[in-house]
Amino acid sequence: MDASSRIAAGDLRRHHLGLVLGEVVHGSAISRAGIAAATGLTRSTVSGLIAELLAGGLVRDIGAGPGGTSGRPGRRLVPDPAGPVGIALQIEEDGVGGCLVDLAGRAGARRWHPAAITGTPPxxxxxxxxxxxxxxxxxAAGGDRPAAGIVLAVPGVVSGSAATTAVTSPALGWDAAAIGTLVAAEAEQLGAGGIALAVRCGAALAAEAEPDTGPPGTTTVHIGGRSEIGVTLVRDRRSQGRAATRFGHLVARPGGTACPCGRRGCLAVETRPxxxxxxxxxxxxxxxxLAGFTAPTDPDRVVLGGRFAAAGPAFVAAVTAELHRHGIPADRVVPSVLGTDAALRGAGRAALAPVIADPWAWITGDPAP
Ligand SMILES: [Zn+2]
Incomplete structure (x- = not known):
């Protein structure tokens, strides 16, 4: 074997390691045989890769489950409960908060500090x-859980790349605020400067966190967010990574209530309780x-998340009736099961995404080739 084919074989193993961890993370106590069937890898390849993930503290073997078709019960695998966590942070108009999210998607150590953020500088x-x-x-340190990354969910339009992130949010009164750089400086002060930090739109993170996005081929329109509201199109379980938060500033009631964006009667303002x-x-x-958005996309599902998730049955019935008038069957409209927690869950999952995509880099500290 020459040097280049040795490298290619190493890359392939690295890729397969991520594939297998992805099955454990997204599966429900899956067995090695189940992973082999799902990925097309051989049983012995899967067993070898699982051994590396077990040793790396990313996967745990929780013993035999119910008997399979062969009658012999397979040992079940779950994300290691003592494995890495993602740190999720959130800024809204009325406060800041955060939580830890583990590889299984569970949120813990929730924090919420009320503060009047609107109109204050970033x-x-x-x-x-x-x-x-x-x-x-x-x-995280108290539970001996390494932090894999920090993702900050913000209400508004996020532009630019990691170091130059700019957030524009009429609800907060921010125009191209460099909040990423500012939070990175605070993290540095806390000795967490080595942990990767990203800023993402909260409404898009909420859409990505929604657990049931339907069978392959499903198109979902997700509406979420709290201070700002945004629409995200999810196709085949993938969003474009951003939400249309300008959606909240479409005029719902001409001449209505004044909005911080300068218009009157914006949807984001008119639907505030x-x-x-x-x-x-x-x-x-x-x-x-919303009908203007769903009519051309003809989604299989419309998920009402964020501030709309807890708006009650009368609200859901009114949205459903209005969409039905525009050709969307009533049974396609559902409230989010995650409610207002969704953006933080999505942020935590996004913080862990690099570990799941490339567990080898996490285990060995060897950056991606
Ligand atoms: Zn507006």
């Missing part, structure tokens, strides 16, 4: 986040604007 928001991050780093106390009227407004 420096203040970053400083408000620092104690939350400190508490989460302590919680404080502005519109009648959930049926709020639901009709959302349904009417």
């Amino acid at each position: 420096q203040r928001a970053a400083r408000a986040l620092a104690p939350v991050l400190r508490e989460l780093l302590l919680a 404080g502005v519109q106390p009648d959930p049926r009227r709020s639901g009709r407004l959302l349904g009417r604007v």
Whole structure:
């Protein structure tokens, strides 16, 4: 074997390691045979890869499950409960918060610090986040859980790459705020400068966290967010990684309530419980604007998340009736099962995504080739 084919074989094994960990993370106590069937790898290859993931602290063998078709029970594998965690952070108009998310997608150590963020400079928001991050780093360290990454969910449009992230959010009064750099500086102060940090749109993270996105080929329109609302199109379990948060600033009621973006009657403002106390009227407004998005996409499902997840049955019925008038069958409209927790869950999962994609890099500290 020459040098280049040895490297290629190493890359393939590295790729397969991620494939196998992905099956354990997304499966439900899957067996080695189950992974072999799902990935097309041989049983012996899977067993070898699982041995590496067990030794690397990413997978745990929880013993035999019920008997399979051969009658011999397979040993079941789950993400290691003592494995790495993703640190999820969140900024909203009325506070900052965060939690830890493990490889199985479970959220813990939730924190929420109420603070009036709207109208404050991003420096203040970053400083408000620092104690939350400190508490989460302590919680991770206390449980001896290594932190794989930090993802900050923000309400608004995120542009630019890692070092130059800019966030524009009428709800917060921010125009191209460099919140990523500011939070990275706070993390550095806390001794967490070595942990990768990313800033993502909260509504898109919420859509990605939704557990049931239907069978392959399913198209879902997800509407989520709290301070800002955004629409995300999820096809085949994949979003484009961003939400259309300008959606919230489409005019739902001409001449209506003044919005921080400068217009009047924006959907984001008109559907606020404080502005519109009648959930049926709020639901009709959302349904009417949303119909402009669902009519051309003809989604299999419309998920009402974020601030709309807990808006109640009268609200859901009004959205459903309005969409039905525009050709979307009533049984396609469902409230999110994650509710307002979705953006943080999505952020934590996004923080762990590099570990799942390339477990070899995590185990050995050897960066991607
Ligand atoms: Zn607006």
